[in-house]
Amino acid sequence: MILSCSHIDKAFGAKHVLKDVTFHVEEREKAAIVGINGAGKSTLLKIIMNQLAADQGEVTLSKGATIGYLAQHEAVSSEHTIYEELLEVKKDIIAMEEKLRSLEQDMKDQEGETLSATLDLYHRLSTEFENQNGYAYKSELTGVLKGLGFEEEEFSKSISTLSGGQKTRVALGKLLLSRPDIILLDEPTNHLDMNSIAWLETFLLNYPGAVLIVAHDRYFLNKVVTKVVELDNGKATVFLGNYSDYAQKKAMLRDAQLKAWMNQQQEIKHQEQVIAKLKSFNREKSIKRAESREKMLDKIERLDKPMELDNEIHLQLHPRVESGEDVLKVEHLSKSFGNLSLFSDLNFFIKRGEKVAIIGNNGTGKTTILKIINSVIEADAGSFTLGSKVHIGYYDQEHHVLHMEKTLFEEIADDYPALTNTEIRNTLAAFLFTGDDVFKQIKDLSGGERGRVSLAKLMLSEANFLILDEPTNHLDIISKEILENALNQYTGTVLYVSHDRYFINQTASRILDLTGNTLVNYIGNYDYYLEKREELTSIYAPSSDTAVSENKTVSETSSSNKDDWQKRKEEQAKERKRQNDLKKAEDQIQKLESRDQEIDDLMCLESVYTDVAKCMELNKEKAEIAEKLEALYEVWESLM
Structure with missing residues (x-):
């Protein structure tokens, strides 16, 4: 056992966040902490790291063990380049290497006992250098940077010029390179694209130490963890297995708890009826028997009613008007920013009822495509055509559709003046905003809360073509599942960008992979995409070392030959x-x-x-x- 948490309690004012939380992590074990937003997951990590004091309880780390921690929004601040910043982790190895070179120079001029002593030191130092992977530290560093999505030409970029997400990736890289005995990660996949997440999965699976992760990425959790610690109403329950195992066992446990509670309620009601009947006889013996039953009833340890499953977000998205069969047609679309060409000559179409996911690495232009279709920005070339009776509902991950100075109530009331006060409150309550919460200003909300307000507005819009940009960002797992169910029942059309592979797997009927400045079409969900990616990418988006003429021919074929596309679609159907x-x-x-x-x-x-x-x-x-x-x-x- 490398880490133990025993009877941890923590309250903030009247809110009791953690109650008697107890669990442990074994050496080399990969574990996850899950729970709804506000359940206390990040608080628990901070207590483990001694950044926050527990009200009660004890955290024990194995003697001599090292621990590393990446907070949710942690970023590096430095004047170094990206490469130099990661080299900081290897300072001891670099110093050792310099010492070895120095000893080599010294030995040239030494002899006798002096040379013998220097050789002895050299051999000990070189053995330690090799044990610490000193001969491969540069390739290790390069591998981590590339794995986290940095190109080699970016290594020399100054940290000060990076975005917040890039700085977080640098911080993650430094932590992984430091190789502590146990790593604590709070939402490590938030700023990674799919390739980087897949790389991180492999890295953590092969990591020789223990890992404790807070994440809402269910696909990631399924791949990496073998134990799940659930925080629910402040209490911790440990489940062995990955996320799917946890979800299944959790459902079975809740059913058993609900059944036990209902049986007890039935028994209590029955006893109360018997007691009332005995008292109604109004005879000495019957009254004594009633009193005896009352004493027995008082001694029963009452079970708490399991939390209702329907107290989370409830989305019901119904198009007011049905669109035509052809919803969207995009032709020869191109976009660049300065010298950076995002994509060129994109061609695709979407039919009514399709759920289409656009995927691709960070910076390839996925969000830009959505913004062009929603007329937020203009394309450099090409056009798009919306079909008959198409009404767009747009969900922006940066929440530009929200007005920061308004309260939640005003945000809904101003856009939907026909709604009554009760209807507005009921809508907001469905998204977990109750009581005085509705009078909070948008600017005072967290990212997840703003996301819920945007989804509430989307629900009310009754659009028949939903365009969603990273809709699951900042949502907890339960909220994601409810959104998935809503989209699967939705009879309109959906086009969205997401890095959430589990969400894509559950909702997409088609995937468009933005790679090599073009789109590759997959008629299926994320599992199907993984199966066919290598085959179709080599045909429709060959690598840059392929001849230009071949690239052009393939591009022309893929953009113009709709018959082939239709044939593939029919075969796959x-x-x-x-x-x-x-x-x-x-x-x-x-x-x-x-x-x-x-x-x-x-x-x-x-x-x-x-x-x-x-x-x-x-x-x-x-x-x-x-x-x-x-x-x-x-x-x-x-x-x-």
């Missing part, structure tokens, strides 16, 4: 139907085989095999099952 039919057949076979086994078990019961009528009925059902199974086996074989 057929394959999805085959898979669905196969699953249905297998489910039916399993159900019938289970029933057939049940009949066999029933026929062994004396009460059944002595009942002629029952036996005949079961034999008849068994024959029908055999006939159905024979037909299903044939269907299954043909589908396979």
Whole structure:
């Protein structure tokens, strides 16, 4: 065991954030802390790092163990270049290397005992240098920087010129290079693109130390962690397994708790009715019996009612008007900023009812595409056409659609004057803003709270074409799941940019990958994209070392040949139907085989095999099952 938290308590005023939190992390273990926004996850990390004092309890770190921590918005501040800043982590190794070079020079002029002593020191130092990976520290540093999304030409950039997200990535790189025995990470994927997140997953999986992560990225958690510590109403519960295992076990646990609570409530109600009836007889014996039951009832340890699942965001997005079949057509779209060309000659179209995700590395122009379609900025070349009766609802990750000086109530009331005060309050309550919260100013809200206000406005807009820019940023896991369900039930059309792979997997019917200044189309979710990425990228977005003429030919083919695209779409639709039919057949076979086994078990019961009528009925059902199974086996074989 490398880290232990025992009976941690923490309150801020009247709000009790952590209550008797106890868990531990083993050496090399990868664990996650999950919970809704405000559950106390970051507070717990700060207590572990001794940046915040617990009201009660104790944090114990294994003797001699080192610990590293990356806070949620931590960034470096320095006049160094990116490369120089990461070299700071390797100061000891660099000093050791310089000492070795110095000893080599000294030995040229030494002899006898002096030379022997220097050689002995040299061998000890070189062994330590090798043990600390000294011969490969430069390649290690370069690998971390590239893994976190920095190109080699960016290594010489000054830290002072970087964006906040880039500075956070530098801070993460320094932490990973320092290789402590246990790493604490608070939302490490927030400023990483998909490739960098995938690299970080691999790095952490192979990391020889322990890792404790706070994250809302469920795909990331599924890949990395083997233990989940859930904070709920201040209390901690430990679940073994990854995020999916946790979610499944959590649902089972909650069902069991709800069932136990309902049974107890039923028993209490029954006892109360019996007591009331006994008292109504108004006889000495009956009153004594009632009093005896009352004492027993008072001794029952009352179970708390499990928290309702419907107390989070409830999105119901219904288009007021149905759009035409063709929702959006983009032709020959290009955009540059100065010498930086984001994309050129983009061509794609979206049909009614599609859920399309645009993915790609940071800086490739995904958000720019959304802004062009929403007429926030203009394209350098090309055009886009909206279909008949298309009404856009736009969710901006920077929340430019919000007015900082307004209160939440005013933000809704001014845009939707027809709503009553009660309707406005009910809408905001659905997004967790209750009581006096509605009179807070937008400028005083956190990023996650602003996101919820923007989503509330989107819900009220009744648009039939939703354009969403990173809609899951700052949302906790429960809120993400509710948004996913809402989008899956939404009958309109959705185009969104997201780095949340789990969210994409749950909601996208098509993916557009912005790579190599062009778009590559995948008709499926994120898992399908991973399966086909290498194949389709090599065809439609070859690497820069491919001949220019070949690049041009492929570009022309991909942009103009809609027949090929339609053919692929039909083939993939057929394959999805085959898979669905196969699953249905297998489910039916399993159900019938289970029933057939049940009949066999029933026929062994004396009460059944002595009942002629029952036996005949079961034999008849068994024959029908055999006939159905024979037909299903044939269907299954043909589908396979």
